[in-house]
Amino acid sequence: MGRRYYCDYCDRSFQDNMHNRKKHLNGVQxxxxxxxxxxxxxxxxxxxxxxxxxxxxxxxxxxxICDFGxxxxxxxxxxxxxxxxxxxxxxxxxxxxxxxxxxxxxxSLEDWLSRREKKKQAALSxxxxxxxxxxxxxxxxxxDIPQQLLSFPDLPPSLLPPPTDGWKIKVITEWG
Numbered sequence: 001m002g003r004r005y006y007c008d009y010c011d012r013s014f015q016d017n018m019h020n021r022k023k024h025l026n027g028v029q030x031x032x033x034x035x036x037x038x039x040x041x042x043x044x045x046x047x048x049x050x051x052x053x054x055x056x057x058x059x060x061x062x063x064x065i066c067d068f069g070x071x072x073x074x075x076x077x078x079x080x081x082x083x084x085x086x087x088x089x090x091x092x093x094x095x096x097x098x099x100x101x102x103x104x105x106x107x108s109l110e111d112w113l114s115r116r117e118k119k120k121q122a123a124l125s126x127x128x129x130x131x132x133x134x135x136x137x138x139x140x141x142x143x144d145i146p147q148q149l150l151s152f153p154d155l156p157p158s159l160l161p162p163p164t165d166g167w168k169i170k171v172i173t174e175w176g
Contacts, residue, residue: 009033036070044092048085051075099151 005016007024010033014020024030057074060066066076077085 007033009037032071039070044085044088048082048089051077051082051085 003016004013005021005024006013007030010024010030012024014024054073054075057066057072057076060072060074060076061078066072066074
């Protein structure tokens with residue numbers, strides 16, 4: 001039995017050879033499935049812009065169903081749906097502006113990165129020597145993470161800043 005090609009967009013598999021793959025990748029069904037997949041990741045502002053540019057679908061407004069479905073060139077959104085989408089876009093825009101307002105003036109991400117790099121180089125040049133108390137206090141003041149980095153929701157644990165009280169270390173004295 002030969003190798004099989006599986007298309008994630010279409011949820012189909014077929015014998016993998018150049019002719020079959022080319023035929024599938026150029027097919028209308030594949031293009032529609034690929035477009036539908038990427039449409040899931042569009043932001044609300046792009047969706048609103050596209051829907052406002054379209055005329056309303058008469059068949060969808062009258063019967064509640066359209067033969068073309070998501071491939072219809074007319075809009076299937078009601079006025080209420082559009083107003084809800086506008087409100088969501090405005091809320092997102094307001095949230096972004098609020099995040100920008102909370103950023104400390106005079107502290108940019110580039111400044112923080114350059115200070116962090118200098119601090120790393122100083123630590124490498126001292127080769128592990130202990131610093132005096134004043135240096136450590138200055139380092140703590142400069143290590144404050146800029147608000148731009150903290151404004152991203154749902155960061156994975158590896159990208160979250162360390163806790164202010166440090167990591168809790170559990171000592172395991174007994175091995176399996």
